[in-house]
Amino acid sequence: MSMIDQALSANATIARGYDPSRGNPPTPKIAMVTCADPRLSGIEQMLGLAEPDVDMIRNFGTVIDDDAVRSLVLSTHLMGSREIMIINHTDCGMLKFTDSDMESRLRKETGQTPIAPAKFYSFTDAVANTKEQIQKVRSHPWISPDVPVRGFVYDVKTGRLSEVFPDGKPATG
Numbered sequence: 001m002s003m004i005d006q007a008l009s010a011n012a013t014i015a016r017g018y019d020p021s022r023g024n025p026p027t028p029k030i031a032m033v034t035c036a037d038p039r040l041s042g043i044e045q046m047l048g049l050a051e052p053d054v055d056m057i058r059n060f061g062t063v064i065d066d067d068a069v070r071s072l073v074l075s076t077h078l079m080g081s082r083e084i085m086i087i088n089h090t091d092c093g094m095l096k097f098t099d100s101d102m103e104s105r106l107r108k109e110t111g112q113t114p115i116a117p118a119k120f121y122s123f124t125d126a127v128a129n130t131k132e133q134i135q136k137v138r139s140h141p142w143i144s145p146d147v148p149v150r151g152f153v154y155d156v157k158t159g160r161l162s163e164v165f166p167d168g169k170p171a172t173g
């Protein structure tokens with residue numbers, strides 16, 4: 001049985017104990033961008049945040065790309081999020097390859113050169129990368145200057161966050 005089939009079977013049983021209040025309209029207070037890495041799943045609990053308070057935006061590498069910006073704009077203008085947290089992490093898979101190596105490998109394996117994705121956004125330094133992502137959000141004309149944008153690196157070995165300050169100054173938004 002595939003794992004998806006197992007999950008569907010489990011869902012039929014687990015849903016019997018579902019709390020219907022989880023279906024109430026969400027009222028997020030923070031928009032969070034983090035990595036799709038499974039070690040970041042459930043990070044709200046590590047931060048003492050309730051799930052309904054967080055709009056969770058995840059992708060490979062905690063990248064502020066077109067789609068992450070789309071979600072951040074909607075979260076802050078439509079859903080009511082008032083702060084933005086960007087959480088990179090140690091030991092990210094995006095540190096372990098380069099875009100050009102990955103492109104070469106895929107071209108070789110498939111014999112194809114598609115138009116997208118234009119970039120994989122691999123990086124070599126989680127702190128420097130986080131600064132870049134903060135700057136991308138902070139400079140966006142549709143993200144209000146009233147919304148604090150703060151970045152962090154999550155240590156997967158300790159569960160602790162370290163704040164990253166662009167330009168070495170406290171990022172108070």
Ligand SMILES: [Zn+2]
Nearest residue numbers: 035037092093
């Ligand atoms: Zn990662």
